[in-house]
Amino acid sequence: MSDERETTPNDETAEAVTIEENGVSEASAEASIAALVEAERRAEAEEAAVEDAELAAELEEPADPEPDHPEPLPEPAATTSPAKPKQAKKTKQPARKLAVLGSPIGHSKSPALHRAAYKKLGLPWQYETADVTGDRLAEFIDGLEPEWRGLSLTMPLKQSVIPLLGDMDRLAEQTGVANTVLLDDGTLRGFNTDVSGIVWALEAVGLESATFVHILGGGATAASALVAAAELGAERVDIFVRSLERSVWLEPLAHELGLRVRIRPLSQADRSLDIPDLVISTLPGGVSTDALYTDSTRRRSVLLDVSYEPWPSVLASAWQAVGGRVVSGLAMLAHQALLQVRIFVSGDPLEPLDDEDAVLAAMLEAVGIDESGAPLAD
Structure with a gap:
């Protein structure tokens, strides 16, 4: 009887045994597969990184040292005593x-x-x-x-x-x-x-138009009164002055404005048969005049006396005495x-x-x- 006997390896022995198939061990095959998987993963990661970089390059804007919409600053850490908000600085106006x-x-x-x-x-x-x-x-x-x-x-x-x-x-x-x-x-x-000052002061009392106007005085303010009369729609203007020779310079201005104008002595101002819609006195304060106008004229005409010192003037007092409308030069x-x-x-x-x-x-x-x-x- 022979001493040799046939044996069958157990499970642990079977796991330890390396079986070759077509000349390649199982362990070697698994290592190769793992290497391929790792290489493929790296390739995919590199490809994704390239795509991300290209997308970022397309979206990137030029650097701006003062961006229109800067990133908000982080909120400061809370303290037991909140910081007092800063007041916006006001632009200091220069003294003039x-x-x-x-x-x-x-x-x-x-x-x-x-x-x-x-x-x-x-x-x-x-x-x-x-x-x-x-x-x-x-x-x-x-x-x-x-x-x-x-x-x-x-x-x-x-x-x-x-x-x-x-x-x-x-x-x-x-x-x-x-x-x-x-x-x-x-x-x-x-x-x-002065022109707009006269017009606005008269509009404030409801006088927005005047067809016939009297102007007393022939100085610089009389020229402004002429233009104001034209802006109010006047067609005729009578100018009453102390010196006819020194006031003729107003005549060309009146014609330029399309006004029918007469320049007469101041003493004749109250002799007009037609009652004016408006009387503008440009006489200096304290100057008296012989032209007092009739009660009827003072009741129906509006008086603007550009002088306001002393007030009321002689003319203003006469208008007020009969209930006429008076506009102070202070309004102008x-x-x-x-x-x-x-x-x-x-x-x-x-x-x-x-x-x-x-x-x-x-x-x-x-x-x-x-x-x-x-x-x-x-």
Whole structure:
């Protein structure tokens, strides 16, 4: 009997045995497959990375040192005492200087009107008075420092300033009268705001048209009154003056405006057979006149007396005595001053101010009148 016997390996022996098939071991095959899988994974990862890079390149915008929409900053860490929010910085307005010039000038209400306007607008501007005559006007202007912004002009400077101006608006050029000067980068720009001041003051009492107008006086303001009459639709204007020779310069202006005009002595003003719709007195304050007008005329005509000091004037008292309508020159002054403020602020009389109604209300309150020139109730 032979000692050799046939044996069958158990499960553990079978797992340890390496079986070759077609000359390749099972372990070697598994290693090759694993290597292929890993290589394929790396290739896919590289391909995805390339695609991501290409997409990012297509979407990328040029670098901007000051982006329009910067990324929000991270919120600060909470503290026991919240930080006080910072107030937005306000743009500091430069201090500017302005003044009203004339002689005499101590009675002028322009400083009260302008100061109220600039206070309401939040502007740190100064507005003063200066007694200046025509022969000193050029010297005064030449001595102004760069912080000066503008000038208001009254008697006797409204015509004296014309040769000094480098530019004029239409009304100043038409009338040969400028009551406003803007100092604009070395250029003197002249404006006439009296015309609109007259029209606006009359509109405030409901007078929006006038066919026949009387004008008393033949000075610079009479030219503005002529243009205002034309803007109100006048067809005829009678001008009553103390000196016919010194007032003939108004005649060409009246013809240019398409007005039928007569220039007569002041003493004949109340002898007109036709009652005017409007009487505009441009006579200086305190000047008396022999023209008192009839009761009928004073009841039916509106009187605008451009003088407001002293008030009431002789003419205004006569109108008020019979219940006639009277418009104070202070109302005209306020309305023309509003246009001056526009000019000094923006350089343009047609550019309304911010919250202009409130600005005008502050100006009127400063001189104690409403838009029509009537005193404010206590």
